[in-house]
Amino acid sequence: MVEPEALGPLLRRLRLAADMTLDQLSTAAGITDRALSDLERGASRGARVSTIDAIADALGLDAAERSALTAAARAGRKRGSAATAQALPLPAPFADFTGRDAELTHIRARIGSDPADGQCPTVLINGEPGIGKTALAAQAATQLAPRFPDGQFFVDLQGLAEHPLSPEALLMQLIQAVEPSTGSFPPRLADVTAAWRSVSKGKRIVIVLDNAANEAQVRAAIPAHGPALVIVTSRRLLSGLENVERVVLSPLQEREAVALLADITADRPADETELRDLARLCAHLPLAIRVAGNRLAGRPDKTAGDLIARMSDRQHRLAELSAGESGVSAAFSLSYDQLSDDGRRLFRRLSLMYGPTCGATMATVVEPQSVTGAEDALDELIELGLLQEAENNRVTFHDLFRLYAQLKLREDDDPHAVSVARARLRNWLLDTAIVAGRWYEPDGADAPEPRLPVIDSPAAAKAWLTVEAENWFGALAEAAELGEHQRVVDVAESLHWFSDHWLDWGRWHEVFALSSEAASRLCDDRLQATHLGYLSWAHNFCLAEYDVATRFAERAFFFARRAGDRRQMAWARMYQAWALLTQDHYQQALAPARESVEHFSAAGDRAGLPQALIGLGNVLRALDRHQEALDAIERALALVTDPRTAPRDSIAYFTMISARAHAAHVYVHLRQWQKAVDAVTAALRPHETPIPFQHRIRLLGRRAEAYQQLGENSAARDDLETILRLQEAADDDGAEQTRTRLRHLPA
Numbered sequence: 047m048v049e050p051e052a053l054g055p056l057l058r059r060l061r062l063a064a065d066m067t068l069d070q071l072s073t074a075a076g077i078t079d080r081a082l083s084d085l086e087r088g089a090s091r092g093a094r095v096s097t098i099d100a101i102a103d104a105l106g107l108d109a110a111e112r113s114a115l116t117a118a119a120r121a122g123r124k125r126g127s128a129a130t131a132q133a134l135p136l137p138a139p140f141a142d143f144t145g146r147d148a149e150l151t152h153i154r155a156r157i158g159s160d161p162a163d164g165q166c167p168t169v170l171i172n173g174e175p176g177i178g179k180t181a182l183a184a185q186a187a188t189q190l191a192p193r194f195p196d197g198q199f200f201v202d203l204q205g206l207a208e209h210p211l212s213p214e215a216l217l218m219q220l221i222q223a224v225e226p227s228t229g230s231f232p233p234r235l236a237d238v239t240a241a242w243r244s245v246s247k248g249k250r251i252v253i254v255l256d257n258a259a260n261e262a263q264v265r266a267a268i269p270a271h272g273p274a275l276v277i278v279t280s281r282r283l284l285s286g287l288e289n290v291e292r293v294v295l296s297p298l299q300e301r302e303a304v305a306l307l308a309d310i311t312a313d314r315p316a317d318e319t320e321l322r323d324l325a326r327l328c329a330h331l332p333l334a335i336r337v338a339g340n341r342l343a344g345r346p347d348k349t350a351g352d353l354i355a356r357m358s359d360r361q362h363r364l365a366e367l368s369a370g371e372s373g374v375s376a377a378f379s380l381s382y383d384q385l386s387d388d389g390r391r392l393f394r395r396l397s398l399m400y401g402p403t404c405g406a407t408m409a410t411v412v413e414p415q416s417v418t419g420a421e422d423a424l425d426e427l428i429e430l431g432l433l434q435e436a437e438n439n440r441v442t443f444h445d446l447f448r449l450y451a452q453l454k455l456r457e458d459d460d461p462h463a464v465s466v467a468r469a470r471l472r473n474w475l476l477d478t479a480i481v482a483g484r485w486y487e488p489d490g491a492d493a494p495e496p497r498l499p500v501i502d503s504p505a506a507a508k509a510w511l512t513v514e515a516e517n518w519f520g521a522l523a524e525a526a527e528l529g530e531h532q533r534v535v536d537v538a539e540s541l542h543w544f545s546d547h548w549l550d551w552g553r554w555h556e557v558f559a560l561s562s563e564a565a566s567r568l569c570d571d572r573l574q575a576t577h578l579g580y581l582s583w584a585h586n587f588c589l590a591e592y593d594v595a596t597r598f599a600e601r602a603f604f605f606a607r608r609a610g611d612r613r614q615m616a617w618a619r620m621y622q623a624w625a626l627l628t629q630d631h632y633q634q635a636l637a638p639a640r641e642s643v644e645h646f647s648a649a650g651d652r653a654g655l656p657q658a659l660i661g662l663g664n665v666l667r668a669l670d671r672h673q674e675a676l677d678a679i680e681r682a683l684a685l686v687t688d689p690r691t692a693p694r695d696s697i698a699y700f701t702m703i704s705a706r707a708h709a710a711h712v713y714v715h716l717r718q719w720q721k722a723v724d725a726v727t728a729a730l731r732p733h734e735t736p737i738p739f740q741h742r743i744r745l746l747g748r749r750a751e752a753y754q755q756l757g758e759n760s761a762a763r764d765d766l767e768t769i770l771r772l773q774e775a776a777d778d779d780g781a782e783q784t785r786t787r788l789r790h791l792p793a
Contacts (some may be wrong), residue, residue: 146178171277247270480540595621682705
């Protein structure tokens with residue numbers, strides 16, 4: 047009996063005879079180009095009958111050709127089920143592969159100038175669907191092939207399938223591909239692992255493990271020793287893997303995205319500005335760019351401007367990236383249709399979230415259910431590729447997935463039910479933000495309301511507020527648009543003490559601009575004074591816009607005085623003094639600084655008075671009146687450390703750190719080195735509330751200077767090295783200056 051031609055070569059021959067590219071056949075057949083590529087290169091040996099029928103229809107095959115294709119697919123399925131040797135060839139690189147130069151350089155650097163016999167280098171490529179992980183892996187392996195002459199092998203680990211490839215099956219495939227003459231052996235992990243180590247020893251091979259599901263698959267396949275190279279792709283972080291070089295893909299750079307579009311649409315020249323706009327609407331994602339580019343290339347009656355105009359409307363964008371039965375929506379629908387009813391409903395409702403990520407608790411708000419039920423539904427969505435895992439046990443939407451979820455929400459859900467769910471989410475976020483923020487207020491926090499997460503400490507409050515920042519801020523902005531002015535004011539009021547603990551967020555000026563406008567709409571002078579003061583603080587400490595901060599502080603004082611509120615008059619003057627001080631207007635800052643102390647004293651404000659004294663101390667220090675500055679700061683320290691005058695613990699602790707830091711600064715000016723060391727050491731004592739990054743840097747820097755002056759260079763070096771570690775971890779610009787200090791520090 048004559049064996050039918052193998053499916054891969056036959057499909058490629060028929061496609062070329064029809065003068066179709068992979069992308070064109072993908073569009074016509076409603077099958078992803080990745081699946082077609084797998085069939086042609088032999089990575090997938092067989093295909094379902096419905097898939098073959100769709101391909102045959104798209105290619106316009108006659109009866110004989112259709113029969114041959116069906117027979118090849120049937121034979122491939124049979125061969126694929128047998129435990130026979132597999133070639134595992136690399137997929138052909140995209141002819142128009144664009145960009146990723148930095149990533150390719152990084153991968154080449156990982157193996158050095160020559161693959162060694164030591165530990166096998168392993169590269170893990172992470173990123174969201176459509177970001178080009180497999181394309182990069184194939185490109186890298188192809189470029190490196192001359193350095194690995196013993197073979198290049200590609201295995202799809204089926205990480206999104208119901209049953210990913212087991213380590214045993216993976217190793218059997220690799221063994222039979224690398225050394226086809228290897229005899230049979232029991233498929234036990236210990237046996238195949240030993241055999242794989244023997245077979246791979248000393249081999250200069252590249253192994254691409256595509257679409258990994260878990261660490262066990264990858265660990266099994268890594269040869270015990272070089273000179274092999276393993277390249278892994280996965281949408282999961284696989285954080286348990288040891289000794290791997292991680293390459294996390296982001297969307298293409300603008301120039302790369304434009305170049306890819308230009309390549310795909312080479313026969314349809316377009317203005318570079320139009321290509322740039324089109325790439326932006328595709329979020330610079332390779333998958334979306336290919337779909338849009340092929341759509342433009344295949345429609346001579348449409349211009350790039352026409353496509354841009356359609357895609358600029360978010361409701362139309364997904365449709366433009368979904369060509370008939372193919373494209374983005376069709377690919378998403380294959381996964382969506384496999385979801386349970388609960389999974390589909392949660393997927394649609396998650397499109398209501400304001401930020402890019404959410405956790406299981408928020409999922410129970412948009413779709414009421416138990417946390418366990420929500421976790422199960424989220425796991426289902428992740429497994430089918432409709433959500434991606436994010437940090438802190440959270441999930442995230444790809445932008446196009448969000449658009450698809452919004453489309454399904456409009457199609458399948460009752461509008462009133464959607465409105466109720468949106469209001470429920472908005473109120474939950476704002477209620478929880480208020481509860482969390484109150485942990486930092488002088489008067490303490492209220493007990494959480496029902497359905498709110500348990501926030502039982504300042505640390506828990508900060509964790510929630512930072513993780514959910516984009517969600518609760520989106521809810522706050524929506525409340526402002528809906529005219530919920532008192533609601534906006536209440537949320538901002540609850541967060542202003544917390545804002546001191548997260549100076550580098552970058553959106554506090556927006557929060558307090560919303561609350562200032564809401565206070566104005568409420569026609570309340572005291573509230574306007576309060577929130578204009580917060581806005582002044584944000585422009586001063588978060589944006590370094592000191593002249594703007596001064597103007598807002600002056601407006602705040604105007605409304606405070608008109609309201610007869612001495613406490614708000616004190617805050618306004620303190621904000622004004624801070625802004626003037628940071629502009630080096632030291633003499634001008636002295637009067638409002640003194641007024642602030644007087645007003646706080648008269649108001650009996652435990653939280654504000656110590657801060658005003660520290661502010662006055664800073665002004666006096668700037669004026670070289672160091673002993674007066676020290677007196678003011680030490681008075682503030684006495685207030686926050688005496689239970690009879692101290693504010694709430696979290697406020698007292700934060701103020702104490704600030705006071706000791708400024709005291710250390712004065713001691714350094716006075717050349718009282720040991721007192722400077724003692725002040726910083728006291729401030730750095732362990733506490734349940736972490737010290738903000740910049741405060742810790744300043745404290746350690748002052749102590750390092752004092753240690754050096756005392757001749758204790760080893761202690762100074764310890765502090766500077768700690769600073770450098772913190773700065774490097776935060777990618778802080780001050781790291782180079784710290785390195786310079788270390789280089790000049792005597793041994």
